[in-house]
Amino acid sequence: MVDTFVIPLLKILIVLNATLVGVTYMVLLERKVIAWAQSRLGPMRVGPYGILQPVADAVKLMIKEDITPVRADRWVFTAAPIISMVPALIVYAVIPFGPEVSLFGRKINLFITDINVGLLYIVSVASVGVYGIILAGYASNSKFPLLASLRASAQLISYEVAVTLTLVSVILMAGSLSMVSIVRAQESSGMWYAFVQPVAFVIFVIGSLAETNRAPFDMPEAEQELTGGFHTEYSGMRFALFFLAEYANMIVVSSVATTLFLGGWLRPFPSVAILSFLDVVPSWTWFLVKSFLFLYFFIWIRATLPRYRYDQLMRLGWKMLIPVAIGNLVVTGIVKVLFL
């Protein structure tokens, strides 16, 4: 009873809440880091150094008027933010934050579940998330959101191909689709896959920037061209859902990158025995630190690089990333068969 219902429910509650809190603080972190990059202070008024700013933002978004345009497709307009948010949250079901630990005399896995098609589950759920953006643009019944959503869907479909191909080369290395087994495989080979598969890692990072609609690929919400992108007509809590979904997706992508390429919960250099004093640190801390660094990298990129032009973006995706990813996959297969 306790093992089948109570513990999984508790885990889901903790992960969902941690995600939502993490997302709100991610927004604050982004504003702060970009402010520092531009020699400003960022939010300073609410709480010391602005640390209560997320609370103020949440309250503001909740009490704002919720507007549905008259000519909008009412049902789809309501469903679109939900369709964006749900896939971003249910992906956490298979992300391993750590191995088995014992807590209060009970063995607890630091992941909600470990299914044997874990990675495929993540990819397929993430591919459903595209609908949120497309439908938001369509249902608003307005020019700019429609343009933005067409751009977004083209971009997401193109980059999904490259990202999925890099995932296949990781699957080849690990020989499994389960997220936990992939981390275990990195443990037994003593190497993070970022070092074994550097090409795949770089393509994954670029592709994940594009898939989360982040700068320099934030084409769907290019303010100067599209007056705010696919969520132009949204206000209040529904707008907030899109916003939260974007940041939740960023956290998902960095958790996936951590698991697949940066050794998940493993300490740095898991095969070097001299560094074994690092094992004092609980394993989930490594996971969080790595994911945090990845998220910081996202913000750093946004503060540094200008936005791509749309045709350049498509050219990069189709003519650079996908051929390189296919080549990498072929080389990985050959090397794996001949030498490993």
Added chain:
Amino acid sequence: MGQAIAFYFISTCILGFAVLVISTKDTVHSVLFLVLDFLFVAALYVLLGAEFLAAIQILVYAGGIVVLYLFVVMLVNLKRPPEAHSDPHRRTKLGFGLAAAVLFELGMIAVRSSGEPIRPIAAVATAGMPLTGNTEQVGWMLYTSYLIPFEIASMLLLVAMIGAIVLAKREL
């Protein structure tokens, strides 16, 4: 018991959404019902113990192909009410004939298989196979028992791909 309830619930949803797909006036709504339909088909696969197939179903159909449908439907923008359909080449008899053939086929399958006990897909696949895990089993079957159909399918896809390139790019 629980499995039966889940099966009948999912099947009802699949059939219901399938009817909605063809009965809805708004094309975009119809495409959305199609997505829901595919999601429930994936749920049915999970119920049968075919997780790999379920994930692929969502990834390829719900997440890939239908996105392209939606793309086309949005670009064409069928906001006007549809005109009365009067196609002189419409073959009503042929349609009824095909529907009757499919119905007969389904009926035959139902009659022939009614006596056998129901086995989950996973159990069928494990017979005489050195591998565990759903994905590995599907791969094993594809590359042993079903190698030739698999290769023919990939040839077909290759031909389709080349055809698309030729159609889209007139001067090569």
